[in-house]
Amino acid sequence: MTQSTTATVASTAAAWSLERYQRVCNKVSKRLIGFLFVCFVLSFLDRINIGFAGLTMMDDLGLSGTQFGLASTFFYIAYIACGIPSNIALARVGARRWIGSLMIAWGLASTCTLFATDATSLYLLRTLVGVTEAGFLPGVLLYMTFWFPTAYRARANALFMIAMPFTAGFSSALSGLILGLDGIWGLKGWQWLFLLEGLPSVLMGFVVFHYLDDRPQQAKWLDREEQTLLQHALDTDRDTNAPVQEHDRSLLAELASPRILLFCVVYFCLVNTLAMIAVWTPLIVKSFNSAGSNESIGFLAAIPQICTIILMIVWGLHSDRTRERRWHLVLPMLLAAAGWILTALSTHASLQLVGVCMAASGSYTAMSIFWTTPDQALSFRARAVGIAVINAVGNIGSALNPLVIGWLKDLTHSFGSGFAYAAILMIIGALLALRLPLAGRIASTAP
Template structure:
């Protein structure tokens, strides 16, 4: 995620845009992408690693602490319940104090909480520690999604989201390989392998949180790495797709009324259906792969678990570029969701290990690709005033799927002694979510680009 990642070999940018965009706007978007995306990518890598490393820790932690599948799933469920409860307050705080101060503080706090998980001694202590991680990490993803709307116009955001969100499959792949190796430290200095996992993967977030204070700017107007003309060009591009520009003059709508509108509820339901599969991948992939490769070592499981993530990174980048180029969102969201559903069916009902692994690859690439497209759309259906809380609300309600999935799948695994029923549950939700997408008020980027500019209010304190 360096400068080269935003530029093609020929020297052109992935952020090259339709002819209606000026060269000056293209140049400033390229500059913003080079400055921000690699850094936010790295922050998200650390965030996601501290969220999913419990999946690998579970390979040995469950035995060491005497946890059942239901208890292990409950630890993740409690994490997400805390995550959901704190997401909206955290985004309100970000909008008031600014991204630099708030994101830096969050990273330090969750890094310390994640590291402290090495002190878990039974189910109850694990529950408490995962709740602390959930509370402290809650604001990062919805906060950055909001933050990106301050810097990237809608027509560029599928690629921006994809370049940021590939941190999730990258972390799942890279983290799988590294976590498998760290578990090999079992017994070193009297610590279990899973304790080393939380220690070595938690402290980097603390260090990165300190760096955030000196690197991020709350808004373009405060960025000393942009000159005055670049700031004006970026402001014009952002103002052109302000949600208010696409709405006729009407009486102001109350904030709570907008958040409880059918639009927000529909977005939340679609994300709920999608997030169930994201949680399945994040928490259960190592154990799913272990279920059809019982003789494999932890290192082998880690390497196999990285294969779906490599496929996911490629899929996210290519599909995001295609969505922006065609300026279409709806089908670019539906098709990867159905592709992921087909993948879970392959994993659940095939007895051939290669087909099952292929199914995991399909589920991972489809669901993460759908997520990057999904987050290009909600801000265009919300007023600017409701955007901060609206994005957090959709993320929070959707993440009920993250809270529910580990508990349901853990219970079904204990009941049936296999993952087949749990995979069928995730498949059904993906199909339902894909059907609900057709009810969403998703504007095309072409319509957005043709809007007349309006003045965009600013958020974040200097």
């Protein structure tokens, strides 16, 4: 065989292997992303439906803006406290059993919010939702590292995390209609909201038990060769992309290192905007459309989410194709900051809505890219706890934001100061993101 013929055969074999590898990754994506997307839709719906419930609940229960914001703060305090032990439990008992159990528990807790009668009972019920939902997002982010090689993670994260803007947009229209059920069977509109949006999570939890597989080796829908090829790519990720070797330092020292603290601070700055979009968008839209009905506010609040879905998909694909993460994280954060500044300075309703669209699109897109990066700074053994630590510390922003925004609104009688607060944090976060210990280009694990 001539040298040129040998090269041709090798090239053909490599091309076949790459095609097979891509086919396996696409097969995993089709199997898992759509299902996890639905689960996340239900999770996020039960987290943010209090924002729409607040359109009528605040008056019915006699809540001030500060009290209403404090209910979400209690949710996130519980969420932060329980996220790390929940991820440890998932790593030990497996995603199938743990995620299924979480969905049943938080679905019941969210449904029970319809029994709130005053600020105190609302605080207790939202705390219970926070306890039960805490492990879902960090758990799924960990689970995806068991199935998707690093080079495919941005698009996988984007397709999974568009559940957040999709749910925000979908629930904006749906929740506005459900509030119209006010008075039927003696229930308030906001009580119907928690009932009809909480029970589906319970049903989906039982489906999880039968659908998810914990690891590729357990997946009967992959043949033996596909399992081996996928596991090889994942093992290569483990060996090449994590800079800290397990024997170099203790687990505690690794988690307390400055690089992990930097990830936490960046995520804290980012999460403030995410929390503001999730909880306050209906009331923000109402603030510059006070004459609109709940239904019209719902449809207007869906517009930023449609813009977000488009940008997340396009930006995630571009990040994977270029194998670049740093600027794909920083630029959307700056877009979000510009959006809040526009919303704060403008007095025209249309420009304010454009600003909210920029803030939502930039922040959610940045989040989907952000969660492709921590494993570049974590050893394999620290991944479960490290992801939960970053999520928990960052979500202190989720706990503080509703309280701060509610207090600022009560103090100034507008959302302008809250917009400025969110913009400043996003600018700080973007500057710090430039310092994250990320590779210039992600190494490919393709055969």
